[in-house]
Amino acid sequence: MAKMKKKWVVLCSTAIAAVYTAGYWATESDKSNIPVNAVYSSPSATSSTSGSGTAQxxxxxxxxxxxxxxxxxxxxxxxxxxxxxxxxxxxxxxxxxxxxxxxxxxxxxxxxxxxxxxxxxxxxxxxxxxxxxxxxxxxxxxxxxxxxxxxxxx
Amino acid sequence: MKMAQWIKTPKTYILIAIVVYLSIASWATRSMAGIENGGIAAGTAIVVDVLFALIKKRKRIMPDGAAITGLLVAMILSLNTAWFIIACTAALSIISKHLLVYKKKAIFNPAAIGLFLSIPIFHAEQSWWGAFGDLPGWYIPLLLIGGYAVTNRVNKYPQVFAFFLITFAMTLAMAYFHKGDAFDALRPPFINATLFFGCFMLTDPPTSPAKIRDQVVFGVIAAITGSVIYGLYGGLMYLFIGLLAGNVFHLLMQRLTANRPKSSSKPSSQQKSKPISTLQR
The missing domain is CATH 3.90.1010.20 (Sufe protein. Chain: A)
Structure with missing residues (x-):
């Protein structure tokens, strides 16, 4: 089977990136639901509190x-x-x-x-x-x- | 096979890429657990694979495919996973590779089915740490560089592009209709999982088709199935379920092709060149 031409690889990648970007942009408004002070950390890393400070x-x-x-x-x-x-x-x-x-x-x-x-x-x-x-x-x-x-x- | 030939095989490309990723992720997380887990999983997978090769009395024993499967398992299971769960998951993967076969080829992607089964059986936790799931987003370009190199080598661009395009389009639709968790799906660690999965697991030559049309259908089936599962239930099994659905499609296509009378089949460019699917992992 012939390899896909570079031109098509670039075009397809661009199309995919555009759809991804549209989705990313569309979900940015959901960011407000994410706790502002949350600290993302791996469990293997040193302990760090990810409490959000939103408790009431x-x-x-x-x-x-x-x-x-x-x-x-x-x-x-x-x-x-x-x-x-x-x-x-x-x-x-x-x-x-x-x-x-x-x-x-x-x-x-x-x-x-x-x-x-x-x-x-x-x-x-x-x-x-x-x-x-x-x-x-x-x-x-x-x-x-x-x-x-x-x-x-x- | 000579060393120079081996270096150019798709398996070597994948092996080099995932070893590099494993090293980078271990260095970035400042933990040796990843290296240890990789050793346990790859070691177990190789031992089980060699045992099966001996039972089947194979003349050539080359467990490099098993090593890849083991490393994939270790890179997806959480760094804190108990060693026996890692070993059992790797063993399950290789057992499925040897028992669930059609015409001596594995039906299901070994790593995917092992990881899929590890959730209900071992209650295993998956973090995709080897796909930089615990690291900042700027590690993602590294995934794409290795992913494109591997996809190009195994000649699976149509399949990978179809998978990514449909997956992201369905996530966009989820965001538009406010169904499911589209926010998470497009951000680390889930975007890392999608990219790593698409480039390194979906492209497994023995368990995916070689023809362009079949590749596209395979990618679309995997994407739709996975996205629907994610939209409805969330969780972490959606990518594996999508791939297993694609594997079933591939099996059906193989059976249909095998049952078709030879006289009616037209010669195609596919038949002229050696299909990549003959390069068994």
Whole structure:
């Protein structure tokens, strides 16, 4: 079979690049949905928080001598493979409830279903890495940490 | 085969390209895990391939194709994947190459079917780190340079261009109609996966057609199937499912051609030259 001529290779490549660019441009408006402060990192790299800073206090009560404000806080963790949003309930400096409110990773949600219970058990965002779910684990941990950061007393 | 001849084979082109990519990705991520994973996967694939060659009493044992399959597996599975999952995935790939055959040729792309099965069986995580999936976007031109060199060598431009054009057109349609996650599909690491997959996996000579028309149909089938799966379900299996659908088309075309009476077939330029598909990986 004859090789494709260079002229056709260039023409086809240009056409493909044009379609790609149109798609890229059309999806740029979706960028606003991506957490602004997200730091994309490989799980193998040094730890870096990708908490988005978009967590919001749903219900907080003031307390004087405690580390966290009581209430329910929403935190988000993201990386290049998607986003996880969690709501974390805090009462008397203890995490009393953790729920995954939105799971938008490109992996199965089954990877992280047991993690809310683990957070309740260890009372920390530092859940153990699950083999085969590194990116989801990292996003979940970041989401919980983000919520805890929101709950921290200034 | 002499060294000078071996250097010019499509397999050597691919081998050199993926070894270079593996080295660059390992250097950029400052991790030796990639090299280790590559060694485990390639080693396992070679051992299994040699075992099959011995069982089949083949006179010529040349497991370079198995090494390529193993390296592809290692470059797609996450860097944090357990060593036995990497080894099992590589072994699955080579087993499929030897068991799922038609006229002594593998039906399905070995790496694609191994990686596809590794998700439900081993719960394996895929990151496409070897396609620079964890690195900044400016590494992508390196993918295209090696990808075009390999595509040119195996003479698969029609197939690759059809795949890319339909994939990006369908992603554009997804963006227009707000269906699926078009944003991710056009950005790292998914764009890296698409480009690497199109140039290095879709072009596997034994499991894809040689004729221009069939190449285009193959690329279109792979692109439509993969894009529909991505649009509906997201996830990471969509590229492999697309390729496996293309492999089934290739198998059907081979069977149809084999059943056609010889007298009715016209001689074509394809038959005059040695088809690239005879160059088994």
């Amino acid at each position: 206090v749903l219900d907080s009560q003031s307390q004087v001598s405690s580390k966290y404000n009581d209430g329910t806080y929403v935190g988000m963790g993201s990386n290049r493979r998607g986003t996880i949003q969690v709501s974390v309930a805090i009462e008397n400096d203890r995490i009393t409830d953790v729920e995954i409110s939105d799971f938008a990773m490109h992996y199965s949600i089954d990877d992280v279903v047991g993690m809310p219970d683990e957070v309740l058990q260890i009372q920390s965002a530092n859940v153990e890495n699950v083999s085969g779910a590194t990116y989801s684990t990292r996003a979940f941990s970041d989401a919980v940490q983000d919520a805890l950061d929101q709950a921290l007393r200034a």
